[in-house]
Amino acid sequence: MLKYGVTHRLSTTYHPQTSGQVEVSNRGLKRILERTVGENRASWSDKLDDALWAFRTAFKTPIGCTPYKLVYGKACHLPIELEHKAYWALKHCNYDLKTAGDHRKVQLNELNELRDQAYENSLIYKEKTKRLHDSKIKNSVFNIGDRVLLFNSRLKIFSGKLKTCWTGPFTIAQVFPYGIVELSSTNGPNFKVNGHRLKQYFGGDIPPMVVPDLQTFPMDQ
Template identity: 85%
Template sequence: MLAVVYAFEKFWSYLIMNKSIVYTDHSALKYLFAKKDSKATFLRWVLLLQEFTFKVIDTKGAENLAANRLSRLENPHQNVLNPKEINESFPFETLNMVSFCAVDYLSKWVEAKALPTNDARVVCKFLKSLFARFGTPRAIISDRGTHFCNDQFANVMLKYGVTHRLATPYHPQTSGQVKVSNRSLKRILGRTVGENHASWSDKLDDALWAFRTTYKTPIGCTPYKLVYEKACHLPIELEHKAYWALKHANFDLQTAGDHRKFQLNKLHELRDQAYENSLIYKEKTKWLHDSKIKDRVFNVGD
């Protein structure tokens, strides 16, 4: 019965509105369609076959040579001799499926990396590379994914003295900065990748560079300038071979040291100013949000 249903579904476009004949050696099949006390599964098959016009003819297996021969063929996939592990990254060995993103809430600096998986081992390796470049943060806020809530991740946080805080469930505002950064990166990648979507990981570094060198209203400057205390050299500047930088190069150690101290003090001032700008921006955003909300008074019994 199931074979008949499968055949009519497979060749539906050829059999619909046409008369058909089913040759079978299963003689009881002719009487199954008239059976009333059938199971729900069988009744569903009968209803499916009612849109076709066909009749069942009982034929011995010796007379129906084609079907009889095909039914006795050995299944080549019945017993697997040499099992092989499924390659999840097929057809490319370097195919990346996950983009892991980390955002500094003050400077808006974004770090992202294309990864084949997002298990605990890969996440810990990514965070260790960030610690080696920027130092250890005071706290890390993450969602409640299994790649964060495990013993391996907890041991790494304990080793580096980092406080791990979990985002509040059903409260996306906790990790809102990450979601906004991901949305911006997706928009940049969507305009640079083109038709070959599999190459998005190759364009990720360019997207990060564009994001870091873009002016951010909450901090009043670019994330690159806030982190490195200088503007990033853009391609239009590199075309002129940066003659202005060579002209003002100073190789006097005393003067260079004093200038470096001045740069560090200026960097602290820049970060304090960015923090103040961020507070002003948040207050302005809150005022705009509250101005659109009506003041409602609820009385007892409402």
């Protein structure tokens, strides 16, 4: 990593915001499966190959092309398009082997340029998404020894409406760079979480209210 200038950043568990590209891909596949599976949801694995094919041949805004074109350097010609004589498919489909071979060599030479352009488009998209995400985050400064509450983001099948999602309080044992905080509890080992899931805890015993002695004055006659 030092040789190639790679910065190694660790992400904590139960924080899917650090895997944005994976989450977007999974969300797209989930929507396709929701529309294709029948009443028997157990048949999702039978539809997975078709869902992946539809996902790979669909245009993606972050990279500016389809994943199929990013891998093979050309658009995908579906059999149904040739059967129904789609204009764009017949226009790009050349049955002359020599001409098609020369055109294919040009496409392969342009593949690296296509991938570089897709990388730049993806980088711009990620920067915009990061700015939008960071604009909604309130910066909190945590110090060692502070007491905090932890947001419980684990999946629950039966969640109570009136049950709080905050657990704790915990004590901050150590603060790491990139927003990782190590917490300590009285009845368990220390563990690391993302700082976005924490908030300050201001609980405790209420101090007794001291009422000063009041001097009484005689009433005016």
